[in-house]
Amino acid sequence: xxxxxxxxxxxxxxxxxxxxxxxxxxxxxxxxxxxxxxxxxxxxxxxxxxxxxxxxxxxxxxxxxxxxxxxxxxxxxxxxxxxxxxxxxxxxxxxxxxxxxxxxxxxxxxxxxxxxxxxxxxxxxxxxxxxxxxxxxxxxxxxxxxxxxxxxxxxxxxxxxxxxxxxx
Numbered sequence: 471x472x473x474x475x476x477x478x479x480x481x482x483x484x485x486x487x488x489x490x491x492x493x494x495x496x497x498x499x500x501x502x503x504x505x506x507x508x509x510x511x512x513x514x515x516x517x518x519x520x521x522x523x524x525x526x527x528x529x530x531x532x533x534x535x536x537x538x539x540x541x542x543x544x545x546x547x548x549x550x551x552x553x554x555x556x557x558x559x560x561x562x563x564x565x566x567x568x569x570x571x572x573x574x575x576x577x578x579x580x581x582x583x584x585x586x587x588x589x590x591x592x593x594x595x596x597x598x599x600x601x602x603x604x605x606x607x608x609x610x611x612x613x614x615x616x617x618x619x620x621x622x623x624x625x626x627x628x629x630x631x632x633x634x635x636x637x638x
Contacts, residue, residue, distance in 0.1 A: 471539045471634065472530060472559040476546035477571035478606055479596050480583035482618035486571060486626045487543040493627060494541075497533045499526045501544035506593045523551050527558045534562035547606040567634055568613030571626075575619035 473496070475487045484500065491498035505522035523544065530540045546552055552568070559566035573579035583598045596604075614633055616626045 471565045471567060472534060472542070472555065472562070473539065473567045473569065473634070474542045474544070474546060474555045475569050475571060476544065476613065478545065478604055479601050480579055480586065481571045481573045482623065483571045484543055485623045486616065487541050489623055489627050490630055491541045494539060496539035496541045499529055499540060499542045501526055501542070502593060503590055506590045510592055520551070523554060527554050531558050531562055534558070534564050545604070545606070547604065549607060549610070569616060569630060570609065570613045571616045571618060573618045578619055
């Protein structure tokens with residue numbers, strides 16, 4: 471199974487995705503980590519385009535083919551990145567679960583963005599203005615929705631587990 475977390479920075483994707491990975495033992499791929507490693511290795515600065523996503527998709531595919539569940543933690547803002555994850559799941563012949571994380575409380579979302587620090591060496595978190603300016607396209611078909619203004623991380627993980635492991 472390929473589980474892809476999507477949503478703007480500061481919504482709580484990493485908190486929920488990493489908790490789900492710990493609880494399930496799934497392989498965890500975080501685009502921010504991959505992109506910062508590329509910047510650190512090559513001395514690159516700024517936007518890397520689809521480079522981090524391309525690497526993550528290939529890592530996901532190789533692990534899915536080993537029958538590992540993979541969790542991808544990314545903004546996944548455009549149709550092209552979403553399609554790439556779909557192709558990865560199709561190529562591995564596994565189920566794709568898209569999860570969109572949002573925070574409907576704008577004040578809380580802004581507070582999170584403005585007060586967080588990075589846990590990735592060398593990565594500066596985006597500003598609130600950068601989050602507001604982020605190109606984030608609407609989905610063609612709605613993914614599983616998680617609103618972190620209404621759910622605590624543990625509740626979100628429980629909701630996802632019920633979704634991916636429905637009881638008969």
